[in-house]
Amino acid sequence: MNSEWFTDFWRYRELLYFLAWRDVKVRYKQAALGVSWAVIQPLLTMVIFTLFFGRLAHVPSEGIPYPLFSFCALVPWTYFSTTLTQAGNSLVGNSSLITKVYFPRALLPAATVLSGLVDFVMGAVFLAIMMVYYHVKPGWSFFLVPLFLGGMIVLAFSVSMILAAMNVRYRDVKYALPFLVQIWLFVTPIIYPIAFLTPKMKRFLALNPMAGFLEGFRSSLFNTGHMDWRLVGTSTIITIFLLIIGATYFRKTERTFADIV
Amino acid sequence: MSQAITVEKVSKKFVLGALQRDTMLRERLISVLSAPFRRGSASPNVLWALRDVSFRVNTGEVVGIIGRNGAGKSTLLKVLSKITYPTSGEVHVSGRVASLLEVGTGFHEELTGRENIYLNGSILGMKHGEVAAKLDSMVEFAGVAQFLDTPIKRYSTGMRLRLGFAVAAHLDPDLLIVDEVLAVGDAGFQRKCLNAMDGLRSGGRTVLFVSHNMAAVENLCSRCIWIDAGRVVKDGAPREVIEAYMNTFANARDGMADLTSAKDRRGSGEIRYTGVEYLSTSGDPLQVVRSGDSMVIRFHYHANSPIAYPSFGFRLYTEFGTLVTDTSTWHHAIDIPLVPPGDGYIDLQIDYLNLLPAHYYFSLWITGAASPVHDNIEHCAQLEVALANVYSSGRMLDSRSGIVFFPQRWKVYEPVMAGASGKTEET
Numbered sequence: 071m072n073s074e075w076f077t078d079f080w081r082y083r084e085l086l087y088f089l090a091w092r093d094v095k096v097r098y099k100q101a102a103l104g105v106s107w108a109v110i111q112p113l114l115t116m117v118i119f120t121l122f123f124g125r126l127a128h129v130p131s132e133g134i135p136y137p138l139f140s141f142c143a144l145v146p147w148t149y150f151s152t153t154l155t156q157a158g159n160s161l162v163g164n165s166s167l168i169t170k171v172y173f174p175r176a177l178l179p180a181a182t183v184l185s186g187l188v189d190f191v192m193g194a195v196f197l198a199i200m201m202v203y204y205h206v207k208p209g210w211s212f213f214l215v216p217l218f219l220g221g222m223i224v225l226a227f228s229v230s231m232i233l234a235a236m237n238v239r240y241r242d243v244k245y246a247l248p249f250l251v252q253i254w255l256f257v258t259p260i261i262y263p264i265a266f267l268t269p270k271m272k273r274f275l276a277l278n279p280m281a282g283f284l285e286g287f288r289s290s291l292f293n294t295g296h297m298d299w300r301l302v303g304t305s306t307i308i309t310i311f312l313l314i315i316g317a318t319y320f321r322k323t324e325r326t327f328a329d330i331v
Numbered sequence: 332m333s334q335a336i337t338v339e340k341v342s343k344k345f346v347l348g349a350l351q352r353d354t355m356l357r358e359r360l361i362s363v364l365s366a367p368f369r370r371g372s373a374s375p376n377v378l379w380a381l382r383d384v385s386f387r388v389n390t391g392e393v394v395g396i397i398g399r400n401g402a403g404k405s406t407l408l409k410v411l412s413k414i415t416y417p418t419s420g421e422v423h424v425s426g427r428v429a430s431l432l433e434v435g436t437g438f439h440e441e442l443t444g445r446e447n448i449y450l451n452g453s454i455l456g457m458k459h460g461e462v463a464a465k466l467d468s469m470v471e472f473a474g475v476a477q478f479l480d481t482p483i484k485r486y487s488t489g490m491r492l493r494l495g496f497a498v499a500a501h502l503d504p505d506l507l508i509v510d511e512v513l514a515v516g517d518a519g520f521q522r523k524c525l526n527a528m529d530g531l532r533s534g535g536r537t538v539l540f541v542s543h544n545m546a547a548v549e550n551l552c553s554r555c556i557w558i559d560a561g562r563v564v565k566d567g568a569p570r571e572v573i574e575a576y577m578n579t580f581a582n583a584r585d586g587m588a589d590l591t592s593a594k595d596r597r598g599s600g601e602i603r604y605t606g607v608e609y610l611s612t613s614g615d616p617l618q619v620v621r622s623g624d625s626m627v628i629r630f631h632y633h634a635n636s637p638i639a640y641p642s643f644g645f646r647l648y649t650e651f652g653t654l655v656t657d658t659s660t661w662h663h664a665i666d667i668p669l670v671p672p673g674d675g676y677i678d679l680q681i682d683y684l685n686l687l688p689a690h691y692y693f694s695l696w697i698t699g700a701a702s703p704v705h706d707n708i709e710h711c712a713q714l715e716v717a718l719a720n721v722y723s724s725g726r727m728l729d730s731r732s733g734i735v736f737f738p739q740r741w742k743v744y745e746p747v748m749a750g751a752s753g754k755t756e757e758t
Binding site: 084085088092095096099166167168169170171172173236240241242243246325326328329 | 345355356357359409412413414415416428430432433436437439441442446449450453454455458459482
């Protein structure tokens, strides 16, 4: 029974690809600016952050130009937050599929997690251009970047499963979602470096797995030299824990999706 | 012979009230918090869509599932397709299953025909390579070659339907589950669907399909299961099962259809149809209704209270579900200021019944002045039109000639002769 859930998921991997492909196609066909949206959103946020936090509040940025410092975190953050918002609605938005065909339901949030990566790549390309502009060279630790990205993908999928399944059952989840994402933004070291915080606040922040991954992502990209492995380890453990909770909750509720969606 | 489907004591419960009550997370949180202070709770409204259903289907059987709307047919198909899960009981299905509960599931408006073929194929369980190999054949089947790279939001309903069915027809499942796909589309499309299903049957595949098209069930199926109120009522040879099922409809054999216990009824109930009677123009009950007859259809009703300005009307359908006509007192601008409480009837006089022989079904309705629906019964009374010599030619017409015929005459002219006067053949 347990393994059937996973083998089924594997057997339908081609559908996962098609659902993600559909999401990407539709998103870029409908938007007038197409691909550029993926860059504009974090770019504008970066400009605002630079003005308010960098210039006015003088938030420290570990020797990296503040625009680059915040944009580097905003690209993965935009991926993460957009994925949560869209995956949260992935089951309800595809109710016509759920009530008419069988396929592993977890493919729907998974496809959103996957399709968001296209936007992430666009943002990453722009990030590279910015690094060239500011003459910031990535160090050897650059090779750790995929690891942190992987952590974020798994985390996004775990939380998406919980939110998507809850949204089927409780229709006010979609109203709570933007709020959740907004709070999450402030408890993640995007605007500020984690070193900015007091040790007490840091311990509290470590409960947010996004903190470890983002801080790791930024540290390894700019090779700032003080990678907080304890924080990364905590984030990894919490993510695995969330993955288990997400998958368990999803499996428990998915049998009723077609009846109540 | 191997078993394709085993259904063992399957029941499916829907809790109607509870779903609406707890749909909000904040309400749920409040109800959890306040639970210790609450005593008892209103019993939820339970609907058993399936009750203790058991049957087996062997590989290669073609099984038709019939029954009224809301009898549980679709729920059964969904349980077999793993879309929904039974509350109790077990289901085993072996082999590759394709379920077609809708044509064109997952079509996206913004995507082109070609993209939708791949998407839909993948949703129905086809591999990418398989779709690629069958693409040309699908496009030809659908007849949309020149629109293949146009977004389907520009497609007509018919084109979409054909495209969806083209993909479905190229599935190669061990078991095909089909829900009333035939109810949509024109006659040509329906024929295509039936041919495709016939192809599967001759290929030794197992087919399970729900239909209201009794002729199709009888022609295609080797077996028929009749479901009512979530239970299997009868399971056996199609002809026998269909006959038993049709007999439960208010029938015209005694010239009067009783509607007092009709199911599938909507409306306020202030005024209800109680029966339909087929009479000759002189007022005698008709034993047989023939094409070309003149007749009176008498609709009996019962009003609980005085009803101001009601409209009486009906829709007539073929057994294939095609709407033949929709007519009412409103269409004729007949004002009925008041219907007093009690029993009464209203007559529809037909001077010349130009329906070809077949089974027809009435859906009846009564609406009020501000057009609330007082009564609405789908598919309630049957009108059986018998074979008749309508053109006085001695050549009998039956349902293969269509649904209606017109009073008509042919004119045939002598060939070649210039200025030849017409020789008229009148009927």
